[in-house]
Every structure is written in C-alpha cells, then in structure tokens.
Amino acid sequence: MKTYELILPCHFGLEAVTKREITELGYETTEVIDGRVSFLGDADAIARANVFLRTAERVLLKVGSFRAESWEELFQGTRALPWEAFLPKDASFWVTKASSIKSKLFSTRDIQSIMKKAMVARMGEYYHESWFEEHGAKYPVRAFLHKDLVTVCLDTSGESLHKRGYRLKMGKAPITETLAAALILLTGWRADRPFLDPMCGSGTFPIEAAMLAANIAPGMDRAFLSEAWENLIPKKLWYDVLEEANELVNRELLRNGVDASGKRVDIQGYDIDPEIIRVCRENAERAGVEKLIHFQTRDVAELSHHGRGGTLLTNPPYGERIEDKRNLPMFYTELREGFEGLDHWNMHLITAWEDAQRYLGKADKNRKIYNGMMKTYLYSYRAKA
Known part of the structure; x- marks a missing residue:
C-alpha cells in the first residue's frame, strides 16, 4: 500500500x-x-x-x-x-x-x-x-x-475533527472537543481517579474524560470526506477501522459505570445555570456516556468533593465574553478556596486573564496555549503535601 x-x-x-x-x-x-x-x-x-x-x-x-x-x-x-x-x-x-x-x-x-x-x-x-x-x-x-x-x-477530514457529533447545543465561550481532550491528556488523569469541572458549560471536559475512560474513539459516530475517495482509500478499510474502534469500547463500563476492579468511575460537572446542566446531560447522552457523569447545578463558591487524589480541570470566565472583569477577583478567589478544601487534588485551568495567579496563587507550572487565535495559559497546581 x-x-x-x-x-x-x-x-x-x-x-x-x-x-x-x-x-x-x-x-x-x-x-x-x-x-x-x-x-x-x-x-x-x-x-x-x-x-x-x-x-x-x-x-x-x-x-x-x-x-x-x-x-x-x-x-x-x-x-x-x-x-x-x-x-x-x-x-x-x-x-x-x-x-x-x-x-x-x-x-x-x-x-x-x-x-x-x-x-x-x-x-x-x-x-x-x-x-x-x-x-x-x-x-x-x-x-x-x-x-x-x-x-x-x-x-481528508472535511469538517474539523473537533466536531464529534454529540455537542449540538453549547454554553457561552465553549472550549472545543479537541482542545478539551488534549488538556485532559496533558494533566495525566486516569479513569480510576475522580475528575471534576466546576464550571462545565456544555459539558465538554467531563464528556471527553468519559469517552477516554470508556475508550470511545472520537470519530466513531461521524463521517469523513475521504470516505468517498475510493481511488485512494478502499471502502473496506473504513469498515475495518470502525470495527476495530467498536471492539475497543468498554461496553461494561458504559452499562453500569463500574470498571474492571469494581470501582465506580467518578466524573462530575457543575454549573450555576440549571438550563446548561440540561444541555450537558443531552450532550452526554448523545455521546453515549451519560451513565459515567454526574452533572449538577452548583455555584463555584460551593465547590467540594469527597474523593481523594482527583483532577480538577476547568475553563473559567476571564472577562472577555462572559462577565465584567471587576467580578473576576472574587470568582478566582472562590475557586482557589474550593481547591484548597479538596483532598490531595491537582487543579488545571485554562484562561486568558493575566491576573489569574494574583488570586489563585503562583502556579506550579504554566503553559502558553493558543485557543484559536486567542493566547491563553494553562495554570497547573499540584496537590499540597
């Protein structure tokens, strides 16, 4: 070939x-x-x-x-x-x-x-x-x-690969599925640890985490332009690849939310807007991972989790499109206080607000990432001993 x-x-x-x-x-x-x-x-x-x-x-x-x-x-x-x-x-x-x-x-x-x-x-x-x-x-x-x-x-793709097919409705300032998946992989999160997005918007971070946990290939339920290129790619190859993807999905996990060791997968998403939580649940159902995620209406000021050693990953407001920057100091302070109350968790957040560390504290690591044409930073905070 x-x-x-x-x-x-x-x-x-x-x-x-x-x-x-x-x-x-x-x-x-x-x-x-x-x-x-x-x-x-x-x-x-x-x-x-x-x-x-x-x-x-x-x-x-x-x-x-x-x-x-x-x-x-x-x-x-x-x-x-x-x-x-x-x-x-x-x-x-x-x-x-x-x-x-x-x-x-x-x-x-x-x-x-x-x-x-x-x-x-x-x-x-x-x-x-x-x-x-x-x-x-x-x-x-x-x-x-x-x-x-x-x-x-x-x-060969046609529509961008971030269009998985599950996110028909979106919240404000959504993060793309490809960027969400990349950030989850960058954090090193494992499916046997808790995962939380306290400002989940349309649910992209939790849904991508659940797809990773269940080993669902992101392109299983969409079409690609090159499927019609039979002069270059035999049709049988596409069937073979989809069969491979189907065989790798953890169906047992999707059915009952419990992994091979008997431990329940713990993926959660919070948002203050009850309507957007309904959108999250619809998106998760389309992705086939609704049994792996617990969505609930909750303010960031009420951030808490009973689990130990989890990963918090979120895309908080930064004053450009969501709210006036005057509200951000209190908002980021509440996020820091909520994180400090978690038991040996890591926190990662992507934001364009340059004063974020002033209220979150100095990050253990920060990485410059372009979200489209917008320069953002991924701030990472390790669990405190």
Missing part, C-alpha cells in the same frame, strides 16, 4: 500531546513544528487517524511542496504536482483555504485562484480535457505558505 506524508494541524502549545497520540496509534512522527505534527502512513493510517485521534484538528494528505516568490512560480509549482495520482477525472476540487506567513505572496484569494487554474491545467494535460464538470467526490485543497515555501495538501 502506498505511503503518504500526513500532516495534523493541532493547537499551538500542545504538539507534544498529538505526537504522543500518533506514537500510541503505532506510527512514527517525522516533523513537529508550531501547530502541526507530521507522520508517514498509508490509506489505513488516514482512516485510523481520522477515527482515533482526539487532539488533531484535521488529517491532511500532503501532495507536495515547492518554493514560490512570484505568481508564475506558484502556478508552475502547483502545475508540476502529480494531481492525477490523487484526483479522478470527475473529482470536485478547489483550494478551500490558503494561509501565508512571512511570504512574498500574501493575497489568499489570488493564491486560491491561481492554484485552481494550475490544477485544471495539469488535469487537462493528463485527461486531455479542457473542461471538468466536477460532479464526483470532493477533494478540498489546503495550501500553507511559510517563508515562500508552499505546502499543498488534500483535506
């Missing part, structure tokens, strides 16, 4: 988590740069990466790369790529997105237009056609220009 270079966009600052996921899936990474991790894999790897990876935003199949400092070089470089090896004659193809950083070519609309013309020219030469109806499967192209190096990829 042919081997491809696959590129996985991910959150800036969390590349190491995605790299670890790739390794655990059985592949070896070839490059790690800001916001992207690459590895080599065949058609089976494309399907498995889409279905199993929790932290990648997309799975991109690299078509090729070249240098371009002029529009003519962009046209000729794109035209020189072996498009006929990837696109059938009836393919629907277009440059869905182009980005340019520190490159002489920076007009994304012009980049998209010129690359499309070059692709048509190459396809025309191969298929001896001057016009393509493009009524077949969709093959969206993504181009990245960085310091005049053009990297050209096909998007």
Whole structure:
C-alpha cells in the first residue's frame, strides 16, 4: 500500500500531546513544528487517524511542496504536482483555504485562484480535457505558505475533527472537543481517579474524560470526506477501522459505570445555570456516556468533593465574553478556596486573564496555549503535601 506524508494541524502549545497520540496509534512522527505534527502512513493510517485521534484538528494528505516568490512560480509549482495520482477525472476540487506567513505572496484569494487554474491545467494535460464538470467526490485543497515555501495538501477530514457529533447545543465561550481532550491528556488523569469541572458549560471536559475512560474513539459516530475517495482509500478499510474502534469500547463500563476492579468511575460537572446542566446531560447522552457523569447545578463558591487524589480541570470566565472583569477577583478567589478544601487534588485551568495567579496563587507550572487565535495559559497546581 502506498505511503503518504500526513500532516495534523493541532493547537499551538500542545504538539507534544498529538505526537504522543500518533506514537500510541503505532506510527512514527517525522516533523513537529508550531501547530502541526507530521507522520508517514498509508490509506489505513488516514482512516485510523481520522477515527482515533482526539487532539488533531484535521488529517491532511500532503501532495507536495515547492518554493514560490512570484505568481508564475506558484502556478508552475502547483502545475508540476502529480494531481492525477490523487484526483479522478470527475473529482470536485478547489483550494478551500490558503494561509501565508512571512511570504512574498500574501493575497489568499489570488493564491486560491491561481492554484485552481494550475490544477485544471495539469488535469487537462493528463485527461486531455479542457473542461471538468466536477460532479464526483470532493477533494478540498489546503495550501500553507511559510517563508515562500508552499505546502499543498488534500483535506481528508472535511469538517474539523473537533466536531464529534454529540455537542449540538453549547454554553457561552465553549472550549472545543479537541482542545478539551488534549488538556485532559496533558494533566495525566486516569479513569480510576475522580475528575471534576466546576464550571462545565456544555459539558465538554467531563464528556471527553468519559469517552477516554470508556475508550470511545472520537470519530466513531461521524463521517469523513475521504470516505468517498475510493481511488485512494478502499471502502473496506473504513469498515475495518470502525470495527476495530467498536471492539475497543468498554461496553461494561458504559452499562453500569463500574470498571474492571469494581470501582465506580467518578466524573462530575457543575454549573450555576440549571438550563446548561440540561444541555450537558443531552450532550452526554448523545455521546453515549451519560451513565459515567454526574452533572449538577452548583455555584463555584460551593465547590467540594469527597474523593481523594482527583483532577480538577476547568475553563473559567476571564472577562472577555462572559462577565465584567471587576467580578473576576472574587470568582478566582472562590475557586482557589474550593481547591484548597479538596483532598490531595491537582487543579488545571485554562484562561486568558493575566491576573489569574494574583488570586489563585503562583502556579506550579504554566503553559502558553493558543485557543484559536486567542493566547491563553494553562495554570497547573499540584496537590499540597
């Protein structure tokens, strides 16, 4: 089976988590740069990466790369790529997105237009056609220009991988499923320990934790654009990968919420808004993990938990979209006081509020992470001896 270079966009600052996921899936990474991790894999790897990876935003199949400092070089470089090896004659193809950083070519609309013309020219030469109806499967192209190096990829995922299919309703300032999963993995939480989000919004952190506990592959219940690429990925591969994912799910845990040792999984989510708690329960039911999570209406000032040695992970307000910053000192103080009352817990929170440590205390570790284009910090507090 042919081997491809696959590129996985991910959150800036969390590349190491995605790299670890790739390794655990059985592949070896070839490059790690800001916001992207690459590895080599065949058609089976494309399907498995889409279905199993929790932290990648997309799975991109690299078509090729070249240098371009002029529009003519962009046209000729794109035209020189072996498009006929990837696109059938009836393919629907277009440059869905182009980005340019520190490159002489920076007009994304012009980049998209010129690359499309070059692709048509190459396809025309191969298929001896001057016009393509493009009524077949969709093959969206993504181009990245960085310091005049053009990297050209096909998007195998379609919709972003954070769209698992369970979160039809959201609260204010939601965190994406891929970022939530990455942060849970970063904390090192294990399913035999308590997990709590005291400001759970639409329930993303608890739901992703429950999916991890039950070993539910995040892409099991959604479709991918490349399922229609039968010229590159045989349909049987998708069935095989989904069968693999189904066999790995811990059905016993999902039925009764108890692990192999007889211990009940303890995952909880609190929010002050009873309506958003109803949304959490609906989302958890769609994800199939409703029996693993206890949601309840509770103010952060009432934060408590009877368990020992758990993980608190949350995405608190930071004054940008939820409430005025004047309320934040009291809010973060209440969070700190609640954490101090827990028995040997670790606390991790992601926030853009720069004064957070003033009221939480100095973090044992802080990590800069980009939530989309917003710079945030993950503050981590270890259990006190």
